[in-house]
Amino acid sequence: MPLDELKSKFGQFLKQRGHKITRGRFEIIDKIASYTSHFEIEDLVRWIASQDKGIASRSTVYRTVRLLQEFGAIREVIKLGNRTIYEFVAGKPHHEHLICVECGKIIEFYREEIEELQDRVCEEHDFMPINHRLEIFGICSECKEGKLESRELEYRA
Amino acid sequence: MPLDELKSKFGQFLKQRGHKITRGRFEIIDKIASYTSHFEIEDLVRWIASQDKGIASRSTVYRTVRLLQEFGAIREVIKLGNRTIYEFVAGKPHHEHLICVECGKIIEFYREEIEELQDRVCEEHDFMPINHRLEIFGICSECKEGKLESRELEYRA
DNA sequence: CAAGGGTTGTAAATGAAACTCAATTAAACT
């Protein structure tokens, strides 16, 4: 979905809920759409602070992120420690995540099977699915190599 | 695994890491093992407060929960809002969760396929898996009925 | 353009989790 269409739909969403169309909200959605991968609240706050004229405050960022979540344009990927990581998903197909516990890198993947599996499991439990999340924690290829190298160094020392 | 064996293994774990065997730690593991389903830190804290002689403080609960997590006897199920939900998993087979967004109920299920899928995906990405978590969010059968009933009432009113 | 109601920023509040440190206790050693 093109960004303009998304923004117009977000406008409709706001109206429908008795909210107003404001500058800050649309600046934030622009910025979020510019993140190709994942982001955190702090990224947005830092960006705003770097702007000459503050477009929004920290509170507004939190408030807007919540609205965009309810609207469905962004999604919480995971809470790691005390950081919450989000992603811009508007129009993107659903996908799952590989999360490196060493460096925090997040890799996306998709498997049709999971969707089918969800439906089967839910039917068995008379459960109405809304969405799901599959996270695989482990060590990414780069970190694996890093570990090997440091081990080699240990032997040499 | 019987609880006694688990506790003895936990004792070995503590020793190996230069920690001490203390009363509080074992009282807490007993209590956690008594939860058939899920629990939160607050459950433990409330239980401790209800005991005549406080076996442990809030700090000790946090510290012990962390140790038990590292030991592998308990696992973080999910962070919902500002609550972190844990489960006692020692010796239990791995499983996934259905989470009702209405009432918070958590239902467990297991599918061998997910384990296989994890291995295949990780191989493709040269990623070394440690563990995974599949959460399906939705509405449980009871809440679905509740919703139907309240809708019926609306029509009648 | 004026009224009414949602929005914003600032500052303060909240709440889970981690930390500090003096007093306590387990473990090891005589």
Next chain:
DNA sequence: AGTTTAATTGAGTTTCATTTACAACCCTTG
């Protein structure tokens, strides 16, 4: 058993993400 050493404990404090309160402000609508 008594002594030493180091880990543990509890109470309070601190941290840090997130939420909230409220007065000033800005969209909307007529």
